[in-house]
Amino acid sequence: MKRLLTLLLALACLALLPSAAAGGPDRAPRAASTAGHDAGASSCKWAWKRKRVVRWVKRHGKKRRVVRIRRYRVCVPIPPPPAPERLGVKSYEFGFTLSAKQLRAGDTIVELSNQGEDAHNLHLQRLDGGDELATPDLDPAGTSRLRLTTVPGSYRLWCSLPTHAARGMDTTVTVTAP
Numbered sequence: 001m002k003r004l005l006t007l008l009l010a011l012a013c014l015a016l017l018p019s020a021a022a023g024g025p026d027r028a029p030r031a032a033s034t035a036g037h038d039a040g041a042s043s044c045k046w047a048w049k050r051k052r053v054v055r056w057v058k059r060h061g062k063k064r065r066v067v068r069i070r071r072y073r074v075c076v077p078i079p080p081p082p083a084p085e086r087l088g089v090k091s092y093e094f095g096f097t098l099s100a101k102q103l104r105a106g107d108t109i110v111e112l113s114n115q116g117e118d119a120h121n122l123h124l125q126r127l128d129g130g131d132e133l134a135t136p137d138l139d140p141a142g143t144s145r146l147r148l149t150t151v152p153g154s155y156r157l158w159c160s161l162p163t164h165a166a167r168g169m170d171t172t173v174t175v176t177a178p
Contacts, residue, residue: 044075084109084147087173089157091120091138094167096157102174103150110146114138120159120169122146127154127172134160150175 051070056063084107088099093116112122112135119139124146125132135144152175159169 044077046073047076048072049074082106085150086111088113089122090115091122091159091169092116093118094164094169096159096169096171098157098171098173100173102176104178105150105152105175106178108148108150108175110148111143112138112145113143114140116140119161120164121161123158123160124148125156126151127156137161152177 048071051072053068053070055066055068057066058064085103086099087103087108087110089110089112090097091112091114110122110124112120114120117140119137121135121137122144123132123134133146133148135146138144155173155175157171157173158165
């Protein structure tokens with residue numbers, strides 16, 4: 001009789017607990033696995049997958065084929081974004097040396113390295129018009145970077161210091177479709 005009363009008291013206590021505790025072990029793993037899904041959200045995309053399950057069962061003395069479709073979620077890896085295009089520009093007295101004459105459109109990093117004995121800078125503008133980007137004046141052995149999103153077309157690169165562009169520090173780069 002004492003055992004029966006203890007059992008009834010325990011069941012009554014469980015009925016009064018919130019639903020998360022009443023779910024017992026069934027609820028706890030779901031909460032833990034959900035936290036794992038959120039942590040990896042940046043590296044995968046969740047998608048539904050179907051699996052066809054065929055079983056043969058015996059009903060009323062005859063074998064019957066039962067087909068069920070099981071659905072479950074899988075992690076589909078997301079590829080990382082492409083690396084930005086890079087253009088290296090070495091400046092020296094009245095000239096530029098480019099690492100490439102042609103680039104793919106998209107995210108681009110242009111790095112100016114002053115290899116000369118005088119100060120130089122780099123201005124960049126699309127030939128069709130558009131915003132002009134510029135690096136500060138660099139002393140010898142200085143470097144500076146510009147990051148921009150390019151579109152297909154031609155871009156002019158030049159040094160804006162007096163007489164530098166006229167003496168040869170003026171060139172173009174072609175940007176092609178990706």
